[in-house]
Amino acid sequence: MYKILTLNNISQVGLDRLPASDYSVTDSEATPDAIILRSFKMHDMEIPASLKAVGRAGAGVNNIPLDKMSAAGIPVFNAPGANANAVKELVVASLFIAARNISEAIKYTEGLSGDDAELSKLVEAGKKKYAGFELPGRTIGVVGLGAIGRMVANTCVDLGMNVIGFDPGLTVDGAWQLSARIGRAGSVEEMLSKVDFLTVHVPLIDATRDLINADNVSQMKPTATVINLARGGIINDEAVCDAIDAGKLACYVTDFPNNRTKQTPAVLGLPHLGASTGEAEDNCAVMVADQVREYLETGNIVNSVNFPNVSMSRNTDYRLVVCNANVPNMVGQISTILADANLNINDMINQSRGDVAYTIVDVDSSIPSSVIETIKQLNGVMIARVIQP
Ligand SMILES: NC(=O)c1ccc[n+]([C@@H]2O[C@H](COP(=O)([O-])OP(=O)(O)OC[C@H]3O[C@@H](n4cnc5c(N)ncnc54)[C@H](O)[C@@H]3O)[C@@H](O)[C@H]2O)c1
Numbered sequence: 001m002y003k004i005l006t007l008n009n010i011s012q013v014g015l016d017r018l019p020a021s022d023y024s025v026t027d028s029e030a031t032p033d034a035i036i037l038r039s040f041k042m043h044d045m046e047i048p049a050s051l052k053a054v055g056r057a058g059a060g061v062n063n064i065p066l067d068k069m070s071a072a073g074i075p076v077f078n079a080p081g082a083n084a085n086a087v088k089e090l091v092v093a094s095l096f097i098a099a100r101n102i103s104e105a106i107k108y109t110e111g112l113s114g115d116d117a118e119l120s121k122l123v124e125a126g127k128k129k130y131a132g133f134e135l136p137g138r139t140i141g142v143v144g145l146g147a148i149g150r151m152v153a154n155t156c157v158d159l160g161m162n163v164i165g166f167d168p169g170l171t172v173d174g175a176w177q178l179s180a181r182i183g184r185a186g187s188v189e190e191m192l193s194k195v196d197f198l199t200v201h202v203p204l205i206d207a208t209r210d211l212i213n214a215d216n217v218s219q220m221k222p223t224a225t226v227i228n229l230a231r232g233g234i235i236n237d238e239a240v241c242d243a244i245d246a247g248k249l250a251c252y253v254t255d256f257p258n259n260r261t262k263q264t265p266a267v268l269g270l271p272h273l274g275a276s277t278g279e280a281e282d283n284c285a286v287m288v289a290d291q292v293r294e295y296l297e298t299g300n301i302v303n304s305v306n307f308p309n310v311s312m313s314r315n316t317d318y319r320l321v322v323c324n325a326n327v328p329n330m331v332g333q334i335s336t337i338l339a340d341a342n343l344n345i346n347d348m349i350n351q352s353r354g355d356v357a358y359t360i361v362d363v364d365s366s367i368p369s370s371v372i373e374t375i376k377q378l379n380g381v382m383i384a385r386v387i388q389p
Pocket residue numbers: 058059060061080081083084087143144145146147148149166167168169170171201202203204207208229230231255272273274275276
């Protein structure tokens with residue numbers, strides 16, 4: 001029986017992918033084989049010695065101590081693209097809400113009182129304050145052209161907008177999925193003075209912290225809107241709110257409000273709603289549950305953010321998986337131990353990513369526990385696990 005610990009509410013549709021005959025899934029498991037979570041912050045958590053895998057039912061992994069997981073030989077899986085449409089739709093909603101002053105206008109009508117005739121007068125008298133603009137012909141800068149950024153950029157083209165994108169890590173596959181009408185910027189700064197909207201879709205890492213800050217926000221048009229549905233910290237909230245207070249920026253939409261943003265009237269704060277649709281929650285949970293199950297039952301790694309992606313179809317009933325430091329002669333030493341135990345290798349695959357190497361070996365006969373113990377003693381081995389009847 002595999003034991004799964006959930007650290008957030010995970011869609012039942014996803015958890016149903018883990019059959020009750022083989023999986024116990026609870027939110028209070030002391031010795032889990034795997035953890036499935038959403039935004040729970042794992043940084044201060046004691047990592048259980050039993051843990052073999054972590055599944056993040058979402059895209060961002062800044063709530064997980066990846067270095068610590070890699071050092072312990074624990075792959076972290078996420079759900080690339082599974083909630084991208086949900087975020088895209090909220091970006092599009094943000095564009096309209098900002099362009100048409102919808103939030104302020106609703107507040108205005110909610111504050112009106114009087115009989116219907118008086119209300120009608122006040123509605124007509126007040127509406128000029130909320131006149132907005134239309135999107136065709138306006139320019140949007142999209143920072144990060146991954147799963148979400150690409151969808152946002154293409155949709156904005158369909159809305160008739162001019163779109164400029166920036167992503168130094170854009171993949172060839174990603175580029176193929178982008179409309180040919182999207183312009184390319186060489187840096188964030190290059191797009192700032194041109195855009196009416198700037199939206200960020202990058203992970204929170206050292207290189208993306210304070211991407212918009214006190215130094216560069218002044219290059220933006222005073223009529224521009226910044227949208228941050230990615231992570232708090234990517235936009236420097238102090239700098240953006242100061243710019244709004246000084247009349248140098250029009251609006252800021254953020255999924256990560258704080259006390260500074262709450263004090264600024266032209267900030268539209270949302271409660272981390274980007275991925276909060278039933279569809280996205282189901283998609284993410286299904287994807288990570290499948291990946292965690294695949295790893296526990298076969299050792300295959302699909303969509304890991306810290307391990308190489310490695311899959312080998314099952315050739316025999318007797319499988320060994322080893323995670324070790326990415327240094328010379330590990331495969332040689334593992335093969336020698338198997339040969340010394342008279343175990344014939346049927347098939348084998350080895351891949352590496354950064355400091356981590358991962359090997360799957362199918363052998364022709366049952367692997368004794370003494371072999372695993374010998375492999376675990378090798379310098380540089382983090383985990384060795386047998387998957388056999
Ligand atoms: N608000 C929400 O609920 C919500 C939901 C999903 C994702 N997110 C956030 O959005 C982020 C992006 O999600 P995604 O699914 O598009 O991820 P993704 O991995 O598909 O795309 C991220 C892109 O950012 C690019 N990038 C990295 N560093 C960059 C930099 N310095 N400048 C420009 N581009 C850079 C990468 O090359 C990649 O193409 C996630 O990491 C997460 O933090 C938030």
